[in-house]
Amino acid sequence: MKKLLAWAILLLGITYFILPLVGMTEFSLSMRRGVYSLDAYRAVLADPRFHQTFGYSVIMALLTIVFGVLLVVPTAFWVQLKMPHLRPVVEFVTLLPLVIPAIVIVFGYIRLYNTSSWLPLTGTTFGTNLLLMLGYATLSLPYMYRAVDTGLRTIDVATLTEAAQSLGAGWTTILARVILPNVLVAVLSGAFVTFAIVMGEFTMAALLNRPAFGPYLQLMGANKAYEPFALAVIAFVITWACMGLIQLVTRFSKHTKAAR
């Protein structure tokens, strides 16, 4: 009886999650009347704006990941090693982007870094791109920090650092060749979440007027019939791939640890 109920609940839930995915996929395949075809995908892939916006978002995502890693790994390492009393504060601060809506943060950027301010980032294309990248880094900060911090907790940072120092390593060497390889799995899972967030992000890119994938999706949704659904399928596959890769690297690392 209990088991039956559990199955019923689970199946109902799964139905709710599957139907939109089926609907989206079905629509993306029905551009040609009467038969399923990949026409919508072909149309999307032939659209130069797709390549531009997709490429733009991929590059932004990679830059955000590099920036995030360079910012978060040394900070989390330093806090753990030298300033453990600061940890609750830093942890709290990194969670704030989940509390303050992205639209509010970007609103602040626009008013704070406009052409008449002390740091006129939105005045140039490069400056706006930089600002958008920093905004993405802010959005992904909770995930990146949490992943790296969890990774650092599983290793003995103090001993590793002292060992490296006694062998004559400087801080850069310690971070790049001792700490980073040890938390690589954590960094990678943070990186994949960041990638998924940046690829789908709409609000910041739209309000800063940058040609990213998210605003392009919205534009297509307002103007085309079948292409948006093909794009949605592509976006879903990207998200799925990112999460799948996280599972893969985590499992892979558990496996190697168990084998040791």
Add this chain to the structure above:
Amino acid sequence: MTAPPQAPPRARRRLPLTWLGVLPFALFVGLFLFAPTMKIVIGAFQTPEGGLTLDNIRGLFTTSILSSYWISIKISATSAALGCLVGFLMAAAVVLGGLPGWIRSPLLTFSGVASNFAGVPLAFAFLATLGPLGLITVWLRSEFGINLRALGFNILSFWGLTITYLFFQIPLMILIITPALDGLKREWREAASVLGATGAQYWRMVALPILFPALLGTFALLFANAFGAVATAIALTGSSLNIVPIMLFAQIRGDVLGNPNLGYAMAFGMILVTGVANVIYIWLRIRSERWLK
């Protein structure tokens, strides 16, 4: 021989400069998290010329803005409540319902994907399913003669948005509540039944009170999550539903309210709502962790 001269520089380098290690981080969050937020908060209490005023806050209490906050709060609360309920039932079905163990891992992985699958693509997925020509809409009409539109359902409405938000709310609930359900100790259930409690009594008097802070806390988190969601709403409804994020989006783009500082006040209102929701979440989380360790 060379040892004494080495000592002083080392002491000088180490003592006062430890804080330098967190300087880049402090600079980053200061410039790109705190400063923009403070700009909004301060701007909410300023006239365009820079003087201090409460007019912007007072400006929020007009019918159109108040009703947009009210719709936003209703949608967020409904989707959070339903998300909590369904997510809890699904997690309980998997953890406690005696289902085969292999289901758990794929469900959690899928929840990770679905909770991140928000924004514009999610809106498209639901348009394709419940929109005017959507999969379910068409199927119900052709197979059963049920016309959803005639029944008053519209994807560009309160319920349409709520059902869509559930797609990321339910998975988030599953992700957060599964560890909490794992924390329910078997001994508690056994102790309860030894004392003669029925299953319902165990849930009402033992399990739910223990889980209550976690449940309510997650509710607050889901509420804030839905309240700040912009992209899904814009892609789904355009501007046909006046919720706060959509209004603020239009205001930032083109000052539709006719007063730039009223935009600050709207944004400040959003921070206030999500801030309160999250304070509740954090407070309850600390309380719930006492039991579920």
